Amino acid sequence: MRSKYLILPFLVIVLASSVFAYGRVLEVTLKIVKDDYVSLEDLKTKIGFAGEYEKGNYTVTASYDSKSSESFKFTPKFEINVFEGGIHKRIGTNVIRQILYLPYDDGLSVLEVTNDGEIAGIFPVRDLLCNEDSICGGNETFISCPLDCESHSADGVCMAIKDNECDPDCSFERDSDCKKEIKETKQSDPLLKIYFVIIALILGFIIYLSVHLFVRRK
DSSP, rough: OHHHHHHHHHHHHHHHHHHOOEEEEEEEEEETTTTTTTEEEEEEEEEEEOOOOOOOOOEEEEEEETOEEEEEEEEOOOOOEEETTTTEEEEEEEEEEEEEEOOOOOOOOEEEEEETEEEEEEEEHHHOOOSSOOOOOOOTTTOOTTTTOTTSSSSSSOOOOSSOOOOTTSTTTTOHHHHHHHHHHHHHHHHOOOOOOHHHHHHHHHHHHHHHHHHHHO
8 A cells, every 4th residue: 555655756757757848948928819910929048847739729830040840739728817706717818928838959040830720920039049249138048048148147047057156046045156155255355354343342332331321320
């Protein structure tokens, strides 16, 4: 009986890993107008889990500089959540925002969205992901544009790697370099020692005055 309980978590992990893949991910936010056009609202690369998109009437085709391509299918739900009469319910709508988490590979140049085979939107994304202007900004991250962004750039992506630089997008617990940087700052900053000395002198003076006044009153 106990062995069954031990096997269950293992099966859950295996099932999850078969549905989601952890690694470099392209987060795509689309605005979809029902039976009409699709527009690209946001695009960002990150580290995380990519979903599997195998069924649906909508298709996103990712084309690469190498002339290869990869397709992902999905079916958007044209519904929104509303709070009405004290209850939550879903109502139909003609416009939604769909977020997709696709596996990311270098050399991505174009995203094409089709609805039942009809083109709904074509989006050149190469320059959005990396315009090579030596400035890390916009949709660029260290993942998509190491030419413009460094591993510790403030690009919205935590790169918890040992590079002797604290990534501002990481928590102190995730990036060991952040702990090291704080420790070194505390040890090397002479102003901290001066502050402590000043505070100690002020406290000492206050205590002296308090004792002196107390004695005079007696």
